[in-house]
Amino acid sequence: xAGVSQSPSNKVTEKGKDVELRCDPISGHxxxxxxxxxxxxxxxFLIYFQGNSAPDKSGLPSxxxxxxxxxxxxxxxxxxxxxxxxxAVYLCASSFAGTGAPRTEAFFGQGTRxxxx
Amino acid sequence: xxxxxQSPQSLIIxxxxxxTLQCNYTVSPFSNLRWYKQDxxxxxxxxxxxxxxxxxxxxxRYTATLDADTxxxxxxxxxxxxxxxxxxxxxxxxxxxxTALIFGKGTTLSVSS
Numbered sequence: 378x379a380g381v382s383q384s385p386s387n388k389v390t391e392k393g394k395d396v397e398l399r400c401d402p403i404s405g406h407x408x409x410x411x412x413x414x415x416x417x418x419x420x421x422f423l424i425y426f427q428g429n430s431a432p433d434k435s436g437l438p439s440x441x442x443x444x445x446x447x448x449x450x451x452x453x454x455x456x457x458x459x460x461x462x463x464x465a466v467y468l469c470a471s472s473f474a475g476t477g478a479p480r481t482e483a484f485f486g487q488g489t490r491x492x493x494x
Numbered sequence: 495x496x497x498x499x500q501s502p503q504s505l506i507i508x509x510x511x512x513x514t515l516q517c518n519y520t521v522s523p524f525s526n527l528r529w530y531k532q533d534x535x536x537x538x539x540x541x542x543x544x545x546x547x548x549x550x551x552x553x554x555r556y557t558a559t560l561d562a563d564t565x566x567x568x569x570x571x572x573x574x575x576x577x578x579x580x581x582x583x584x585x586x587x588x589x590x591x592x593t594a595l596i597f598g599k600g601t602t603l604s605v606s607s
Contacts, residue, residue: 381537408594408595410594410595412597417602418599419500419503419581419583419598419599419600420538420583420597420599420600421599422594422597425594432593432594433593433594468537468538470537470538472595481525481526481587481595482528482540482543483528483530483538483540483585483595485530485537485538485539486537487536487537488536488537
């Protein structure tokens, strides 16, 4: 696609339910990132994919959070047994190569606004 | 440990004034550094990029500087406008394949009339 696409754009869920957030990166981008942004806060790194593998998942806040990427393309971020503190905007970004490429630019999606009630 | 620190965390200025945002990093080896602008409710968008050999880069009223020796970058905004109100994020690209881009937490700028 023309840009990074995230779905849904908004999600309201009840505490304790599971949610799945989807990210469609730009075609050909091998690197994919998930970030979380709480109200008025900066970006919080969650996980980084290079192809289908995740060399850095150090930012996942708990074992309720998991992510996968298939076919080197679409990624899903799953939050199990959601809590109110999970409410945030979840941003996905993709780039060529990840690093080493001199002009690597990360392109961001519009984000998924998750509200846990 | 590779880190990117930005300051201040937030800033309020009057329309028409100038301001400077700071980014310090400990990433090594280093490939390039980008500044992103994030408008409210939208994803971040790249403003400027500098490789280790570049000292300054301008994009309209935005001027970024880089000192690779001290590992510091700044983003200077001239004659601020209300539309400059946003978060500004510094992102460092390590020169190491398979290593993630390193994002700062951003500076939130509010321009008031």
